Amino acid sequence: MASTSARDDDGMKERLRQLGLRPTRQRVALAKLLASGGHRHLSAEDVYAEARRAGIQLAYTTVYNILHQFTAAGLLREVVVESGRTWFDTNTGPHLHVLDEESGHLQDVAIDPKALPLLNHLPLGDDVEIADVEVVVRVRRRNDSA
Structure with a gap:
């Protein structure tokens, strides 16, 4: 009988094919x-370090x-929040991102980006459809002392 790992490998091989x-x-x-970590945002460095910890050389x-x-x-989905700062997102479904500028934490927000009212005002021709929308909302703590 094949091990669970071998079956998992076969399923992943077929998905890649x-x-x-x-x-x-x-x-x-x-x-x-x-696939093992659920929805998350990882830099290439994060993935490399995680692979090393898992014994993947x-x-x-x-x-x-x-x-x-x-x-x-x-x-995967690539999320570029500024030049030189990229995450790879395992959640490829429709959603928005909120970036905390202080901590650098990137969070998913479950909303269909195509439902944004702003998109209704785009001057698109009848032969054009929206293929994807990428939105990153940047947040930071208020400076109430000013």
Whole structure:
């Protein structure tokens, strides 16, 4: 009888194939790692460190490249909040983000971005549809002493 891990590998391999990615050992290992933690936001450095702790031996550039391949395939969503500051989001469904500028914490907000009233005012032609919306709301503590 196959072990649970082997069955999990087979399921992840098939998922990667469906996304058009060859299920290499490295891709399968990272995909399982990312899928195991629920919805979260991770930098490439976070994923690299987590992979090392899990005993997955990969070069940082390999992790970085695989994260971008997963993003292109729709397995992850890339969230860029400013130049040089990128997260990979395991939640690829519709939602917004709230960024706490002080802590750097990025939080999901469950709302359909396509339902935003602002979008009703975009000058789109009849042959155009909204494919995706990316919204990052930045927050910080008020400075009430002023």
